[in-house]
Amino acid sequence: MINKLRVIPLGGVEQVGKNCMLFEYGSDIIIVDLGVGFPGPDLPGVDWLLPNISYLEKKLDQIRGIIITHGHLDHIGGIPFLIHRLGNPPIFATRLTIGLIEGRTKELGLRNLKFNTIEANKVFTLGSFKIDPFHVVHNIPDSVGLSITTPIGTVIHTGDFKFDDNPGDQRPVDKKKLKRIGDEGVLALFSDSTNAEVSGHTLSEKEIGEKIEEIVRQAPARIIFTSFSTLISRIHQAIVACQKYNRKMAIAGFSIKKSIAIAQELGYIKIPPGLLIDVKNINQYPDNKLFILVTGTQGEERSVMTRISRGQYYMVKIKKSDSVIFSSSAIPGNELAIHRTMNGLIDQGAKIIYQPILGAGVHSSGHAQREELKEMLNLIKPKFFIPIEGEHYMQAQHIELAKESGIKRENCFMLKNGNVLEIDEYQGAKILPQKVNGLSLIVQGKMVKVLERDIIVTRRKMADVGVCIISISFDRKRGQENIQVVFLGLSVGDKIISEIKNKVRNFIKKYGTKKRVKLTIESRLGDFILNKIGKKPVVAVV
Numbered sequence: 001m002i003n004k005l006r007v008i009p010l011g012g013v014e015q016v017g018k019n020c021m022l023f024e025y026g027s028d029i030i031i032v033d034l035g036v037g038f039p040g041p042d043l044p045g046v047d048w049l050l051p052n053i054s055y056l057e058k059k060l061d062q063i064r065g066i067i068i069t070h071g072h073l074d075h076i077g078g079i080p081f082l083i084h085r086l087g088n089p090p091i092f093a094t095r096l097t098i099g100l101i102e103g104r105t106k107e108l109g110l111r112n113l114k115f116n117t118i119e120a121n122k123v124f125t126l127g128s129f130k131i132d133p134f135h136v137v138h139n140i141p142d143s144v145g146l147s148i149t150t151p152i153g154t155v156i157h158t159g160d161f162k163f164d165d166n167p168g169d170q171r172p173v174d175k176k177k178l179k180r181i182g183d184e185g186v187l188a189l190f191s192d193s194t195n196a197e198v199s200g201h202t203l204s205e206k207e208i209g210e211k212i213e214e215i216v217r218q219a220p221a222r223i224i225f226t227s228f229s230t231l232i233s234r235i236h237q238a239i240v241a242c243q244k245y246n247r248k249m250a251i252a253g254f255s256i257k258k259s260i261a262i263a264q265e266l267g268y269i270k271i272p273p274g275l276l277i278d279v280k281n282i283n284q285y286p287d288n289k290l291f292i293l294v295t296g297t298q299g300e301e302r303s304v305m306t307r308i309s310r311g312q313y314y315m316v317k318i319k320k321s322d323s324v325i326f327s328s329s330a331i332p333g334n335e336l337a338i339h340r341t342m343n344g345l346i347d348q349g350a351k352i353i354y355q356p357i358l359g360a361g362v363h364s365s366g367h368a369q370r371e372e373l374k375e376m377l378n379l380i381k382p383k384f385f386i387p388i389e390g391e392h393y394m395q396a397q398h399i400e401l402a403k404e405s406g407i408k409r410e411n412c413f414m415l416k417n418g419n420v421l422e423i424d425e426y427q428g429a430k431i432l433p434q435k436v437n438g439l440s441l442i443v444q445g446k447m448v449k450v451l452e453r454d455i456i457v458t459r460r461k462m463a464d465v466g467v468c469i470i471s472i473s474f475d476r477k478r479g480q481e482n483i484q485v486v487f488l489g490l491s492v493g494d495k496i497i498s499e500i501k502n503k504v505r506n507f508i509k510k511y512g513t514k515k516r517v518k519l520t521i522e523s524r525l526g527d528f529i530l531n532k533i534g535k536k537p538v539v540a541v542v
């Protein structure tokens with residue numbers, strides 16, 4: 001038995017997303033968060049990235065539980081895909097978070113998950129770990145950070161957090177409690193780095209609520225409003241404003257309807273009777289009495305806002321008097337798609353009041369900015385500091401802040417996924433030379449797969465240069481091969497197609513056996529086509 005604390009991020013460092021960190025002491029392991037990552041355009045066909053759990057698969061009997069800090073996908077999204085691979089351990093989360101997890105797991109037909117409801121300030125024990133959740137403000141209610149007491153000291157995992165003394169429908173972070181924990185001595189702080197390079201303090205939710213009310217009061221006609229589906233507090237602000245200024249709210253889009261239904265069922269949102277109308281009936285109301293809440297902050301292909309921008313959403317057609325509001329920020333990489341959506345809306349005559357790229361008074365990040373991160377460091381005063389939830393450049397900025405707060409550089413650790421940070425009884429800490437990485441996992445459709453780079457390379461190539469399919473069958477009547485040539489994603493004239501057929505016929509004559517012909521065509525026909533048309537498609541023989 002090792003009497004050292006081991007901390008291993010399986011995701012969530014050196015990148016944004018797929019948050020998952022395990023704490024191991026003796027024969028006990030707890031996991032904090034099990035999220036998904038968002039694949040970039042370099043991974044076509046990949047729906048989600050998953051934390052690499054091969055280390056855990058060897059130690060299933062030691063897993064005492066999974067604790068989830070809040071209901072965002074990058075913290076819960078991996079559960080449906082990985083929970084059974086982990087031996088279906090108990091899940092510990094707050095009420096809303098459990099509601100959101102159940103929403104996803106039921107959709108995928110998963111049953112028998114072991115949920116345990118936790119609450120801020122209610123301590124529970126899992127093996128060697130005593131866990132004291134503390135309430136944090138984030139842009140989803142019921143978020144917690146964790147104070148985890150181990151046999152060698154207390155560590156703090158902030159989860160996603162910000163400090164906001166006027167957080168709208170939530171209550172502020174209990175700074176007194178954090179200070180008390182800090183005063184008692186904290187071995188290590190693991191803190192959210194998402195906004196470590198953004199100076200100042202996040203805009204208060206109170207100010208955002210006031211701004212939304214001002215817009216609702218002043219807009220001359222319809223308001224079309226989008227925000228993140230899980231941003232329950234923003235939706236709450238919109239409901240309050242509609243009620244105050246007597247507008248009806250119509251909701252369009254599956255994900256936003258679903259999260260409102262869960263939040264309403266669990267009592268996190270109260271919708272006054274008569275406020276909601278069906279989007280099909282909006283034409284029965286005057287334009288200045290309408291507030292249309294839709295999905296699509298990121299220019300997502302199938303979202304309602306994107307379809308409206310293309311004139312493809314028949315229930316809401318843009319009118320010149322419409323005010324469009326994006327209460328959101330751009331997730332890096334989505335800027336082009338958002339611009340395209342906004343261009344489409346403007347082309348149809350809408351007025352866009354707030355833009356996600358420029359940011360403006362109707363959205364605030366859910367993540368602490370530099371002043372708040374400093375405050376967290378100063379309250380907790382940890383011996384060791386580990387920036388989490390962020391790419392390396394964000395982690396590096398966070399370490400600079402920690403140094404300014406008086407933490408020694410050698411006590412700050414920049415972890416990579418799969419690194420093992422070992423803290424021993426005498427409170428020395430080091431990163432072990434060996435990482436615990438195994439094969440990278442992804443979700444493709446409904447399946448969990450190992451990320452195979454060569455498949456991705458082929459996919460990218462197919463998108464770039466198209467596909468040429470050669471079908472060969474033997475025509476008995478004519479006593480010769482029947483050759484079909486089909487191009488996908490490339491337009492090629494008949495003359496070249498008959499030249500390709502001749503070439504294939506020559507290969508058949510020369511290389512006789514089926515297998516050799518197939519291999520030869522697949523490896524050499526591409527060059528022949530390249531010569532003819534200047535593009536070398538992926539060639540497949542069937």
Ligand SMILES: [Zn+2]
Binds near residue numbers: 070072138160366
């Ligand atoms: Zn979050």
